[in-house]
Amino acid sequence: MLSVFGITDPAIWLGYGLAIGLAILCMVYGALNWNREGEEDHGS
Amino acid sequence: MAVDPIITAVFVLVYVAITLVLGYIGYKKTVHPEDYLLAGRSSHPVIIALSYGATFISTSAIVGFGGTAANLGMGLIWLTVFNIGVGILLAFVLFGKKTREKGAETDALTFPDLMGKIFHTPVLQFISGIIIILGMPLYTSAVLIGGARFLEPTLNIPYTTALLAFAVIVAVYVIYGGLIAVMYTDAFQGAIMLIGMTILLVLTYVYVGGVNVGNSALAAMSDLVPASLTAQGMTGWASMPELGSPIWFTLITTLVLGVGIGVLAQPQLVVRFMTAKDNRSLNRAVLVGGPFILMMTGVAFTVGALTNVYFFQHEGKIAIDAAGGNVDAVIPLFINTAMPDIFIIIFMLTLLSAAMSTLSSLYHTMGTALVCDIWGRGKTCVVSVRANQVGCIIMMVVSVLLALVMPASIIARATAMFMGLCAAAFLPAFAVGVYAKNPSRNGALCSMIAGAVIWFFWTVFVHAAEAKTLGISQFLTGAVTILGAPWTVIDPIVIALPLSLIVMVIFQMRERTTKAT
Numbered sequence: 001m002l003s004v005f006g007i008t009d010p011a012i013w014l015g016y017g018l019a020i021g022l023a024i025l026c027m028v029y030g031a032l033n034w035n036r037e038g039e040e041d042h043g044s
Numbered sequence: 045m046a047v048d049p050i051i052t053a054v055f056v057l058v059y060v061a062i063t064l065v066l067g068y069i070g071y072k073k074t075v076h077p078e079d080y081l082l083a084g085r086s087s088h089p090v091i092i093a094l095s096y097g098a099t100f101i102s103t104s105a106i107v108g109f110g111g112t113a114a115n116l117g118m119g120l121i122w123l124t125v126f127n128i129g130v131g132i133l134l135a136f137v138l139f140g141k142k143t144r145e146k147g148a149e150t151d152a153l154t155f156p157d158l159m160g161k162i163f164h165t166p167v168l169q170f171i172s173g174i175i176i177i178l179g180m181p182l183y184t185s186a187v188l189i190g191g192a193r194f195l196e197p198t199l200n201i202p203y204t205t206a207l208l209a210f211a212v213i214v215a216v217y218v219i220y221g222g223l224i225a226v227m228y229t230d231a232f233q234g235a236i237m238l239i240g241m242t243i244l245l246v247l248t249y250v251y252v253g254g255v256n257v258g259n260s261a262l263a264a265m266s267d268l269v270p271a272s273l274t275a276q277g278m279t280g281w282a283s284m285p286e287l288g289s290p291i292w293f294t295l296i297t298t299l300v301l302g303v304g305i306g307v308l309a310q311p312q313l314v315v316r317f318m319t320a321k322d323n324r325s326l327n328r329a330v331l332v333g334g335p336f337i338l339m340m341t342g343v344a345f346t347v348g349a350l351t352n353v354y355f356f357q358h359e360g361k362i363a364i365d366a367a368g369g370n371v372d373a374v375i376p377l378f379i380n381t382a383m384p385d386i387f388i389i390i391f392m393l394t395l396l397s398a399a400m401s402t403l404s405s406l407y408h409t410m411g412t413a414l415v416c417d418i419w420g421r422g423k424t425c426v427v428s429v430r431a432n433q434v435g436c437i438i439m440m441v442v443s444v445l446l447a448l449v450m451p452a453s454i455i456a457r458a459t460a461m462f463m464g465l466c467a468a469a470f471l472p473a474f475a476v477g478v479y480a481k482n483p484s485r486n487g488a489l490c491s492m493i494a495g496a497v498i499w500f501f502w503t504v505f506v507h508a509a510e511a512k513t514l515g516i517s518q519f520l521t522g523a524v525t526i527l528g529a530p531w532t533v534i535d536p537i538v539i540a541l542p543l544s545l546i547v548m549v550i551f552q553m554r555e556r557t558t559k560a561t
Contacts, residue, residue: 006259007118009283015121016342022128023338029137030331037141037323 047385049200055389056199059236059396060213063229067217070225080222080429081153081412087227087319089328094234095227096316096329097336098401100131100307101237103190104459106344106398109303111371113348114363115273117281118262119295120345126304127341132333135308140317140326142478147318155311155409156417158318159470162477163485166421171492173417175469176311177410177439183462184406184439185447191399192447194376198392207447214400215440218407219433223319226404233397238336240394241343243387244379248346251382252353261353268352268362281349290533297535306463306537309470312409344375351378410443411436457509460535464503468495468540472548480552482559487551495544502536510536 004013074080087095113120143158152158156176160169192207199206217225252258259282266280277289285291307313320326348363351374355366358381367373379391415435450458472495473488503510505517505526512524525532 003260006256006261006263007282008263009280011284012118012121012282015119015125019121019124019128019338019342022125022133023334026128026132026330026334029133030328030334033324033327034331035324036327 047388052198052389052392055393056396059393062232063213063400064217066228066232067221067225070217070221070223070228073224074220074222074429077429077432078153079224080432081416082147082315083223083227083319085148085319086321087316087325089320089325090332091227091231092316092320092325093329093332093336095230095401095405096313097333097340098230098234098237098397099312099316099405100127100337100402101340101398102187102402102459103194103395103399104186105341106241106395107190107194107372107375108459109341110344110348111367111374113345114351114367114374115371116278116285116291116295117283118345118349119284120300120348121342122296122300123304124338124342124345126300127307127337128334130304131307132330132337135313136317136326136330136333139308139314139475139478140320141323143314143317144320144323144326146478152318154412154416155314155470156413158314159473159477159488160417160421163473163483163488165485165489168473168485168488168492169417170421171489172311172470173413173421175465175492175496176413177418179462179465180311180406180410180413181439181443181446182450182458184403184410184443185450186458186462187399187403187406188443188447189450191396191403194392194395194399204448207444210399210403211440211444211447214403215407215436218404218411219436219440222429222432223315223408226408227316227319229404230401233401234336236390236397237394237401238339240390240397241339243390244347244383244394245339245343247383247387248350248354252350252357258350258353261357262350265352265356265362268356270362270364281352288530290529293530293533297533297538302460302464302467302535302537305471305541306460306467309466309474310463311413311466311470312405314474315409347378348375351375354378354382407436407440407443410439414439457513461503461510464535464537464540465496465499467537468499468544470495471541472545476548476552482555484548484551484555487548487555490551491544491548494547495540498543499536499540502539506531506539507534507536508532 001008007013078084146162147158150161152161156169156172159172160166188207188211191210192203195206195210196203217229249255249258252261263280263282269278269280277286277291279285285295317326351363355361355363359366363374367377379388412432412435415431469492473491477483477488504514505511508525511517517526518524
């Protein structure tokens with residue numbers, strides 16, 4: 001059985017992977033849209 | 045606690061002093077009622093993110109749900125998935141921006157005010173305000189009890205003194221400094237929480253032998269799961285419970301869905317979006333918010349489960365047995381037993397921060413709901429700073445009185461109940477309200493009432509955990525619950541939210557059809 005960092009149940013390591021992945025996605029989203037939709041940037 | 049009481053007292057005093065200074069800065073910056081209610085609609089993105097996160101995460105999330113992870117295992121990580129995916133990404137990107145735009149467009153100053161203005165009726169403002177002042181004191185009291193129960197042994201003071209001191213210190217800066225003070229202190233407290241939880245994660249993995257070794261040791265302990273939990277579907281602390289078993293239903297419906305989705309329509313969080321100057325601020329806040337929540341709930345759930353490895357290696361017992369069967373005692377016991385003295389103080393400040401940041405926002409939301417939305421409904425919400433201060437004082441007194449009579453065991457339950465009620469009553473109407481061009485007023489009214497009533501009915505008569513504690517079903521029908529398994533383990537939100545949504549959608553479609561013809 002595949003073990004990821006000592007965890008063998010895919011439902012658990014998948015959960016960890018998703019949680020970390022979503023946190024990274026938040027960082028990427030924030031960085032990519034850092035200067036978008038400011039006061040002077042309506043509609044973008 | 046083994047830490048020198050004088051050193052502890054010095055740290056607490058410095059912490060309280062910084063908090064009060066930040067509150068004073070908030071007070072000096074509060075000139076207009078709009079400053080008091082919405083921090084002048086110009087909050088910094090980092091402050092929005094930390095304030096949102098610190099308000100979101102209370103002691104219940106760290107101690108209560110951390111203890112639950114010690115009991116039920118790492119499956120709780122799915123709540124972190126929802127906390128970030130729904131509570132941050134969906135909340136900020138889909139709801140946050142629209143909420144901010146609608147708030148600015150209508151000049152709404154509170155969540156009920158926003159509901160009233162979107163649907164063009166003070167009735168919705170009034171009903172939203174009523175739901176807040178009836179439901180929120182329960183959650184506020186739970187946060188107060190959690191903070192006081194923690195301060196009592198830490199500072200070696202009587203419980204009632206701890207409760208009153210805690211309530212009054214937070215009230216001082218909320219009453220005088222309004223939302224600016226709340227958000228400044230939240231950001232400071234959020235930073236402390238981030239430091240505390242990072243150290244907790246690192247030290248825990250060091251103590252259990254590293255990531256691979258610690259997790260493998262936890263997975264290998266599955267034969268130590270108590271028979272009572274195995275019978276209900278638990279398979280181990282590093283694996284999910286059996287699909288469809290009572291523990292699976294509790295884990296998924298109450299903890300993951302109930303708390304994970306419930307966060308979307310909490311008035312004290314929604315108002316944070318309205319403090320942003322523009323949508324760019326919300327984009328930037330997402331960058332901080334996602335990792336912050338991962339480091340809060342993700343760490344609490346992981347450490348909670350791993351305490352089983354630590355206690356088994358050192359005391360030959362699983363965590364819940366080491367804590368004398370009390371789930372809420374697992375995390376404090378682990379901290380006091382395993383961690384160095386200096387970290388005990390840091391973690392104490394982390395928990396104090398979690399409690400104070402949530403409490404301050406709840407006082408503010410309840411006080412403004414009472415003054416702006418119930419007393420001043422339909423008029424412009426900008427009554428006066430003084431009137432809103434009086435509202436905060438009244439709701440603080442109500443919460444303290446409730447905390448003095450509520451049992452301590454209700455902390456985690458009250459938190460989940462409040463989140464469930466908010467989602468069932470507010471979410472469908474709020475979602476349609478911020479997105480639809482012509483949202484249905486009758487739909488919102490019926491959806492909110494249906495959501496609240498169905499949630500209340502299921503809580504009192506069907507969901508065993510609450511029905512048993514409340515005892516109303518037993519008194520009226522002679523039975524603890526009026527339905528049998530599996531309904532008794534399905535959270536009220538799973539029933540009330542879809543029905544509330546159906547009501548909203550039917551009205552919305554019917555009115556659209558009527559207008560089209």
